[in-house]
Amino acid sequence: MKTINTIFALSSAYGKAGVSVFRISGESSYEILSTLSNGKKFQPNVMKFTNIYHPKTGILLDSCMAVFFKGPASYTGEDTVELYTHGSIAVIDSIYDALSQFKNARLAEKGEFTKKAFLNNKLDLTQVEAVADLIDAETESQRKLALSNTNGNASKLYNSWRERLVKILAWCEASIDFSDDEMPKDVVQKNDKDLQNLITEIEKHIETANSAQLIKQGLKVAIIGKPNVGKSSIFNKIIGENKAIVSNIAGTTRDIVDASLDIDGFKVNISDTAGLNEKTNDRIEKKGIKKAIDTAKKADIKIYMIDGIRSFNENMVDDDTIVLFNKIDKKQVANMPKNIIPISVKSGENWNKFWNIFTKKIKSKMQNSADVTLTQQRYKNALNNCIEFLRMAIKEQEIDLKAENLRLASDEIGSITGKIYFNELLDKIFSSFCLGK
Ligand SMILES: Nc1nc2c(ncn2[C@@H]2O[C@H](COP(=O)(O)OP(=O)(O)O)[C@@H](O)[C@H]2O)c(=O)[nH]1
Ligand SMILES: [Mg+2]
Structure with a gap:
């Protein structure tokens, strides 16, 4: 049986909208x-107005723009x-019905358009994952983070590391085949030094992993302090809605909001958190x-x-702590310590000062x-494995074992971009996509 390799899907969200996009x-x-x-x-790349008819019944389904x-x-x-x-929704359903004929x-399948792009060498895996991140992006920093890799910044870096390794590997393999007199002097020492430099670069790069996590998952901010100081009030003011209950009864906020x-x-x-009340005997509090x-x-x-x-x-x-002295509309304090910001959440006094310090800290x-x-x-895991193999390669005296460790190290980097890939890994990456992408 011949497999069907032409695929179709709605690429925009299902529902009422100005325009819906189908891909085939x-x-x-x-x-x-x-x-x-x-x-x-249709000429390639030229968008044209056309009527679309049902292939079985000949009924007009929609007037649309189409491009090949x-x-x-x-x-x-x-x-x-x-x-x-x-x-x-009616147009979408009717076109789905027409295409199914x-x-x-x-x-x-989910992510299948992008999978085809990968298999046809239009994108590597770092770009594929960046496309998924770009679709999920909610904030400006998440958009920038994803876009940078969509444009191939990760690919460039990892490919350049892999090329460096492959060159050193080539020297190793040459010295297996040639006698010492035929090889340039100090080649092993020079290569070991290059490998050590690469390890240092990769280690430095791994340190940036936390930044991406912070950008993707979000920075965690906790409001803490004794009961009744105004924690829930500032929480509500920051988020711009009355989500946490504000009251003058101590112990009102008991769970995390x-x-x-x-x-x-x-x-x-x-x-927003429960007030730190050491004296309480209340089990829930x-x-x-x-x-x-x-x-x-x-x-x-x-x-x-x-x-x-x-x-x-x-x-x-x-x-990492910002200390606020709240309620200065009620009481002023002389000689406020420098590291404490006086504020009134109620009257808004000094709000801008707090906000500037807060946003600076976030940035x-x-x-x-x-x-x-x-x-x-997974990039971090692969890079850590790569470093292990590089260390073993440097230590190794036997040239063929050295070469083998270099090969394993370069495969670890190759697995990031998909130069070396496994079906399992592909299934995992593409299953997180939405339909039509
Ligand atoms: N005067 C004054 N009262 C405030 C201010 N901020 C909060 N409060 C009051 O302090 C009480 C406790 O506030 P709340 O936000 O529930 O404190 P929490 O227990 O720390 O969460 C409430 O009655 C608030 O209206 C402020 O800036 N000035
Ligand atoms: Mg509270």
């Missing part, structure tokens, strides 16, 4: 477009058609306090709030997202 990719895509449009002719891309000059590398229809085409928001293009996960302490430990930035100097606890403060935690290429945990 594979050798039969032009023929399908021609049939749907009653024999109209001749492979390999297309996203997938194959002949591809895109239809820009009216974005109505063709025996030489089938519905695409979380919210995610976009601050100056960065994803920030902020948590005690549990809440334990959770508050755990949340503070995991936070990248802490906002520690007080409303009296006497209750100020130095031990709560580290480099200082984030590397420029366009410079980070280590965006996936």
Whole structure:
């Protein structure tokens, strides 16, 4: 049986919209477009207005714009058609029905268009994963991070490392075949030095892995302090809605209240916590306090709030803590310590001062997202393995074992871009895609 390799899917979201986009990719895509449009002719890359008719009943389904891309000059590398229809559920359903009539085409699997692009060498795996990240991007920094790798920044870096390794490997293999007199002097020492330099570069690169995690998953901010100081009030003010209950009854906030928001293009996960009330005997409140302490430990930035100097606890403060003295509309404090910002959440006094310090701290935690290429945990694992093999290669005296370790090291880097790939890995990567991409 011949496998059907022409695929189709709705590439935009299913639902009511101005326009919906269908993609068809594979050798039969032009023929399908021609049939749907009653024999109209299409030039590659030229968008044309056309009516679309049902291939069985001949009923007019929609008037739309259509474009044909001749492979390999297309996203997938194959002949591809895109239809820009009216974005109505009825139109979408009718076009799905029309496309299903063709025996030489089938519905695409998740991520299959991008998988074709990978298999046809239009994209490598770092670009494929960046496409998925770009589709998921919610903030400006996530967009920049993903776009940088979509454009091949990770590919360039990892390919250049792999090429360096392959060159050294070539020297090793040459010295297996040739006698010492035929080889340039000091070649082994020079190569070992190059390998050591590469290890240092890779190690430095691995240090940026946390930046990508912070950009993708969001920076964690915890608001902590004694009961009734105004933690829930500032939490609500930061997120711009009344999500946490504010009251003058101590112990009102007992569980963690979380919210995610976009601050100056960065994803920030902020948590309001239960007041740290050492005196309580309430079992539930005690549990809440334990959770508050755990949340503070995991936070990248802490906002520690007080409303009296006497209750100020130095031990709560580290480099990542912003200390706020709240309620200055009620009481002013003379000789406020320098590292404490006086504020009134209620009246808004000094709000801008706090906000500037807060956003500066957020930015200082984030590397420029366009410079980070280590965006996936699997790159980090592969690079750590690569370093192990490089260390073994340097130590190894036997030249053929040295070569073998270099080969393994270069395969680890190759697995990042997909120069060496395994079906399992591909299935895992493409299964996270949406339909039509
Ligand atoms: N005067 C004054 N009262 C405030 C201010 N911020 C919060 N409060 C009040 O302090 C009480 C406790 O606030 P809340 O946000 O629930 O404190 P939390 O227990 O730390 O979460 C409430 O009655 C708030 O209205 C402020 O800046 N000035
Ligand atoms: Mg509270």
